[in-house]
Amino acid sequence: MPKTVCIVGAGPSGLVAAKSLLHDAPAGTFGVTIFDSQDRIGGLWPSRRDDLAGLVHPLMAANQSKHTVQFSDLAWPDDCPDFPRAWQVGCYLHRYFQTYCQEATLNLGRRVEQAEPLTDGSPGWRVRTRSGDGDVTEQIFDYLLVASGFFGTPVVPRLASDPPTVPIVHSSKYRDLPGLLGKSQAPGGKILVVGGQMSGVEIAGTIASHLSTATHSPGTSPIANPEKYSVHHITPNPVWVFPLFTTPKPKSPAPPFLPIDLGSYNLSNRPHPLTNTQGHISPEAAKAVHGIYRNTVGSDQSIFSPAVAVTPGEMNNPPYLAVSDYYLEFVRAGLISVSHGKLESLCSQVATVSPSGEQIGDIAAVVLATGFQASASLSFLPAATQETLSVRESDLNNSVALAFHNTHHPDVPNLGFVGFYRSPYWGVMEMQARFLTTLWLAGGPSSPSLPRPMRDALRRDNSIERTIKLRNDPRVSQFPMGDYAWLMQEFATALGLERSPPLGKMPRMPPSGMEMNILTPARYPSQILKEPQQLEVRECLRQTENTAWAGISSAKYLGKAVFRSLLGEWKLERDLISRLPSHPSGHFSGTAKFLLREGTNDGRESQFDKLAETGDAGMEYLYIEEGDFKASNGLTFRATRRYVWRYNEQKDQLSVWFVKTDDQKRADYLFHAVEFIVPEDPDNETCWRAKAGHLCIDDFYNVKYEFRFQAINLTDWRLTYTVKGPKKDYTIDGTYRR
Template sequence: MTNAIKTVCVVGAGPSGLAAAKTLLHDAPDGVKYNVTIFESQPRVGGLWPVKKADEAGLVHPAMVANQSKHTMRFSDFAWPDGAPQIPRAFQVGGYLERYRQRYCQDATLRLACRVEKADLVSNPSSQSGHYWHVKTQSEENGIEEHKFDYMVIASGYFGEPAFPASVENTKHVIPVVHSSKYRDLEQLLGDPKGKSGKILVVGGQFSGVEIAGTIATHVSDAVNAPGPRRNNFIDQNSQRSKFSVHHLVQRPTWILPLVTASTPADPAPCFLPIDLNAQNLSNRPPGPLVNTQGHISVEAARVVNSYFHNLLQTDQSEFSPRLTVQESDYDNQPFLGLSDTYMDHVRSGAIVVSQGRLDSISGNIANLASSEEQIEDIAAVVLATGFKASASLSFLSEEIQQKLSIAPKDLNNTVALAFHSTHHPEVPNLGFVGFYRSPYWGAIEMQARFVTALLSYGGPSSPSLPTKLAESLKNDTSIERVLSLRTDPRASQFPMGDYAWLSQEFGIALDIEKVPALSKMPILPPSNKEMNVLTAASYPGRNLDESRRKENERNLTGTEEVVIGGITQGRFVARAVFRSLLGEWKLDRQLVSQKPEQPSGRFIGTATFSLRNGTSHGREEEFAKIEKEGGDQGFEYLYVENGEFVDEAKGLRFNATRRYIWRYNERKDKLSVWFVKTDEDRTADYLFHEVDFIPPSEGGKGEDGWKAIGSHLCIEDMYNVQYRFSFSSVNLQEWRLGYSVKGPRKDYSIDGVYRR
């Protein structure tokens, strides 16, 4: 190591680039200093993540709900602000990154809207490393510029540019064909929909395909069910239904999980936590050093994981659609996973129709499937969720360096062959990589940044100055061979680089960073019957933290532990799980018993439909305005409509009946509420009926028949006391009951209704 200040070029200002810059500036070994310049092609930091609601230029819709919680989407020594949602929107993630930049990267030179066009490694015998980087950039403000750096860290990531099927790329179409990263809303996709109708075809069955299909189906539902003037260009005037439907083309069955999953899935009143907190409970891993569960998936391993997902969901998914069924005969194949709060129930309701096959071509408004004569007709638009080319993020490197990195543009999962978990290549000195990791765990990004900083600081992978543990880890590393073998492995996993917990362990060993224990006594859960041991980035704090960073790390650890304890012991997230699982149609059987002879008693049989739409301000204008001002989001709500027949045999009464409510979920309060609908505007909320208060487990809220909740409402002099019971099969409501007892000078009756799928 030397005391001379070294210059570093960081390519990209997303999570990886900012983590790299921060680590170089604040976590280098004693005596090492860096002068860091960050180049970002966009006019803002954040990479994929927009920093404002109105930011439409990036690859992610600003309102997209992240598929991990804030406990995963943060770094070890920087906490989210109080009141931030557990599962943030994309623009909120971008806001976190901008605050992270302001906290840790002020000493870096940030060049926004400045693209790296070319980077060459130049021999320089007078320097310690023997090379320097000659970097050419281009910006609208300064044109072409040339720079010289001692080191370069590439943090431009896997999302270089959208990938299109060969049969579709560079082909003109008579209908809109867009990549999923460019979808924003129905109007932008369809243009003026007047006179149009048909199917919106989503192609691709992995994460982005599942997410975008659920998003579009929600937008279609909102177009029909939102209050205010009817969006007649989207609605069939005869049926009052949408003129557009969503069709999803997938190649294989995929396990679909919601964003909050059951920690005790076999319990009819399960406890719930964000999916990443349940998934990273290390107490469920075998004892001893962790073993990698990703990469090549043997038949035995595939059976274990597929069985795990079946037990986690308590279903083979056939209840939603036969084409989503993961049969036992599929268990030999490596499992694939998708995440969405809305997708499965949109499929169950028919809002999304699933087809299996591979897109071959698009002819007019017809999609032709490969290896069959099957076609999907009457297509209004196509959204391609077909991934990204990481090779575009490396196109500025010379052909010679690209060859050394074994770049394979057509392999979207194993694009570049790098050593020690995608951090460097021994034949390309002065070059590090951060964020070439196809998974959403920011802790792995932070570990890569620490590793690259250490590697550069100690003189590179062959330096005799390397600490013993770092040198030993490099000596035993087989990452390059592993990536090359996975390119031709038919049993490669969905995320082949390595599982997050194992990577954290391996980086921790190399960097001599130990995982810290929990600060609180954690709940005990089956099947391990051990205290929960949830892994987040904060579990591996950096070394030599100052007091401010130490407090931020403790704040992260404490925040996660409070959420886990609240979910397991206090029923936190149950309201969210109920709200998510209501979507779609239910069979309703209700008994009404009146104590007043002049009022009817009888039975109502019909259906109750929960139609998802964007949250509205009606009835809660002040609260709505406050959250908007604070940069929050109102989420979603349901328009509840029941229709059926009421029969009072004793009085000889028989008539059709209907009623409407608005159901809402307030994430900040973790509270469900039910609202009356205006009599003259049948899609507009009027005023609050009641809030749904779940009874804590300590007070008998959990039982063998599900979760219990109560509510109340005083209507002039008549008091409505409301009782609920929600019975789950893992994450999905199987049955729920709603009963009222109404007493007052004018009313004295009770209602007991049961809702079943």
């Protein structure tokens, strides 16, 4: 008879646990039953573009690429974006279930209400579940596996003694501006975002992009007076903010770009064997990591605002990292303001920040990026079991005292955990599932049948003591359980798994100068693989290696990096040199603004329908330049022009469009697509160059660009048009600087 396993949760943790029990043990060893209170699998991840009921917006982009958000033996479709949307992650999980979990018994819409150890002395669990219509059933299982998710209940602090006079929502419930502001909208004001880690930065950047879209898009705005709103972000500490694409060559003025995690998980830049960089952070370790982050960003972030600068005084403190493409540029543009501290109170429309006592008035709404209380996800466990696991609602880290990197507790037989910690990268979830499968297959942590590598790993393990000690550590890191690469190494050692080599030669990158050695889940394939799984593993590796080569040896992702960095206002100086006496030469001095908005269909109606099928039509800018033109004949006049700049993620293409004369917020037709020129000797280039051409009736525009970077951000760029035609012969040469 198979040993029966109850898995609580059908998200990525529950599904990979089911897959491992069914495929990493001899067939028939385990019988798996999955319960989930939702009526779909996927956990946080919806599988439809219109599923707005969960904790994640279906159009939210993952902040790790598909090379990390994957399991080892199921590749993403080639046409999926590097950073998939939440609904696409849900579709991946459906495909994973169909591929590997069909033998499991799946119970959706049925919540695990109570799980208790058997009282007759035999190992096992009595599990009571309840359906949505109140039907209650009880079943007995040999094992209980908790995959109920770290995101239990949103933390909503009490902000005022009176009932709130402005809308207050948790960041997980924010979907759009009308939903936040409600029917009785204020005539403007500040949208207060509270919280300083990943979600605080991400939601502040998202709301700012929604405000910018509402203000600068054609047609009717979804809210009244969008230009009168702004975002005010309260964060306890300065945070390093990385975009989705960074560069492995930050010192180059013409750097290549890669998805953020491909550089972060390049093992060639770390000494081996790996040591843990998370947990207690000493001042020396903090300085070292701050230095790495500063090198990646290219500054201390003061170029955007003193409020987001990571000053020398902060360098001794544990660093914090967030991911957002537009947050820092919105800070520089003034749409996001930043205060340091904690929200002490909210009375009427005035917020008070401690310890400074700063008061922020004119609050129109509040979004709380204050995290989740993970203990709610364990409410079905008996109080005695929760006490053994040291579950504490007051623990700000939401930690549970579990052995070997949050997988089990030796005093609670036949209970296991997968994915129950902050930032459960998918590779670690898969390793936890394999670990429990091996542990239970051998008979438990004290069994003499344990494989020697696992027995040695358990003997050395101090995870429980470490977790409890870190709870009161003022120098605890952002991700206390451990860094991703080190955790993968620790699990692989315990399981006797070897990291597979890359399929082929990889590019050499600084600072080590060695070939890239990118850690992904597929680098640690299972020891028991059927031929279809082997093909999937190879496909995962191929995709990652092709991505690395494309970013390093071509202009792949450069259009995205340029587009992201254009946001905001630039100082523009332009010379016009005419070679015809009928057209005066002169100089233009003014500003150029790139105003971000969601992609529109104007001028590309046929393409737009296909873009919209993915639920993401991309982003674009309304470009507005204004200034004074002083002609060589002494005449001075005010001049302005507008374009629409677009980035097409599917084609990785940056393009510029003319605007309609009767509605200058709308694109009319294509001016040109930017073609980046791959240099023959990138290390000796002073900038990225690009070209384009446009025939306007009889006049040909020969367009040349130069883009100069400081690490990931543009510092200045140059745009030159040479125009020739029957009645035209002139050159426009403009330089843009912050």
